Amino acid sequence: MTQKIKSFITFALSILVLFSTMGASAQQNDDRRLVNVWFDKAPEGGTVVVKQGSRILRDGDMVRNGSTITIQASVAVRDYSLAVLRVGEKHYVNHPVQSVSVKYRVEGETFIKAIFTVIQENAKSRVNIQSTQGGIMGVSVGDRKIFSGQEVPVGTILRIGAQSAKSYLLTAIKVQGGQSLLDVPYTNEPVEVFYQVQDRSTSVNVLFEHYNSIPQKTVPLCINTYGDGGRLYVFLGDKQVHNNDQVPLKGILTLKTIPERHGWLTKLTVGRLGVVCEPMATPFTYRHEIGEAVIIAATFSTDPFSQEKGNQPRSNEGIEGANTAILSVLKDGREILIERAEPNVAVQLYNMRGEVVCQDRTNAEGYCKLVAEGVPAGAYLFNAGVVRQKVFVH
Numbered sequence: 001m002t003q004k005i006k007s008f009i010t011f012a013l014s015i016l017v018l019f020s021t022m023g024a025s026a027q028q029n030d031d032r033r034l035v036n037v038w039f040d041k042a043p044e045g046g047t048v049v050v051k052q053g054s055r056i057l058r059d060g061d062m063v064r065n066g067s068t069i070t071i072q073a074s075v076a077v078r079d080y081s082l083a084v085l086r087v088g089e090k091h092y093v094n095h096p097v098q099s100v101s102v103k104y105r106v107e108g109e110t111f112i113k114a115i116f117t118v119i120q121e122n123a124k125s126r127v128n129i130q131s132t133q134g135g136i137m138g139v140s141v142g143d144r145k146i147f148s149g150q151e152v153p154v155g156t157i158l159r160i161g162a163q164s165a166k167s168y169l170l171t172a173i174k175v176q177g178g179q180s181l182l183d184v185p186y187t188n189e190p191v192e193v194f195y196q197v198q199d200r201s202t203s204v205n206v207l208f209e210h211y212n213s214i215p216q217k218t219v220p221l222c223i224n225t226y227g228d229g230g231r232l233y234v235f236l237g238d239k240q241v242h243n244n245d246q247v248p249l250k251g252i253l254t255l256k257t258i259p260e261r262h263g264w265l266t267k268l269t270v271g272r273l274g275v276v277c278e279p280m281a282t283p284f285t286y287r288h289e290i291g292e293a294v295i296i297a298a299t300f301s302t303d304p305f306s307q308e309k310g311n312q313p314r315s316n317e318g319i320e321g322a323n324t325a326i327l328s329v330l331k332d333g334r335e336i337l338i339e340r341a342e343p344n345v346a347v348q349l350y351n352m353r354g355e356v357v358c359q360d361r362t363n364a365e366g367y368c369k370l371v372a373e374g375v376p377a378g379a380y381l382f383n384a385g386v387v388r389q390k391v392f393v394h
Helices: 002-032
Strands: 034-038 046-052 062-064 068-075 081-087 099-105 110-117 120-131 135-141 144-146 151-154 157-164 168-175 191-196 201-210 218-226 230-236 239-241 246-248 252-259 264-270 273-276 284-289 294-301 326-330 335-339 346-350 356-361 368-371 378-384 387-393
Touching: 046 110, 068 081, 068 110, 081 099, 081 157, 110 191, 120 135, 135 201, 157 168, 157 201, 168 191, 218 230, 230 264, 230 294, 252 264, 252 294, 264 284, 273 284, 335 378, 346 368, 356 368
Parallel strands: 034 110, 120 201, 218 294
Antiparallel strands: 034 062, 046 068, 068 099, 081 110, 120 151, 135 144, 135 157, 157 191, 168 201, 218 246, 230 239, 230 252, 252 284, 264 273, 264 294, 326 335, 335 368, 346 356, 346 378, 378 387
16 A cells, blocks of 8 residues: 555656646747837937847847847937836836836837827826726826826826726727727727827826627738748737738728848838838838728848949938938928939828828929928928938928
């Protein structure tokens, strides 16, 4: 009997050791997995640099799961301050600062968000908060909770979080009665969004609806990638979507093209819209509202481009061709003039959501005057051939 007990104990210990080894092996394999790190390099008012050791990462670069990265965010424009730095689910800034440097252990796909703002301490805004039944929500500034009726300085970044209850879905987070800040028309996942206070009074409305009352209409998503030299990623919110997936109407897709170190994006189309028509050598982000079945096509290349052929790649990390092209903002910041640029190329003005708000083409002399009529004041991305620069419309 004693021998049987000893045999059983030995067997049980062997099983425990086996499972422990399997668990350690699984963890080791998980740590060897490559994952993406996503971020905007130059948000308005500042810069973000992400490093792994001495290696400077680009948006979409891959690192070993479990490795450590360093995130450095700093102000680049006078009067701005860093109000938000979120890495994964962690917040590192609770009060406006000029710069911050943090280390982060990568655990799966990692999204980095930095927001810079101009705080106007002498101008206050009263925050009014409303929510329907069907979930929980909260508004905060940094780690300080804000209640309805409180005042905050204009320029403050509000952090708005919400989570639907059982049988309910979160369908909208609206500020000032505008469009929903959500990238999805409905969700049962916890959500966090940000809003920059701009007016003397700010209304925040969070809407929950019963699951059965929401028409959940979807359309097919078709994603085509051609050639070598880069990768295309498509997201709905923070979740990657793939070819042949069903995506909800009125949702917002985020497209990220990531050229390889010696590759180029040569063309990007969404339906009939040509988003990128000239070679681009650096990561590019574009946002698209779903109104019908979505067909996305991206073409990459590793073939060398040449200035003689007129198809050299452009960079979105600064101005290319700045020695020849002249960019001017005229008439109270409403007219943007480009001279001595490439002839007959698209001239486009993008908002910070990646949407084209107005466009034209240069003439045979490389001249174009783009009139930003009806465009809200703010920062925009100007693109004309190889010239790419952030401009401000007043």
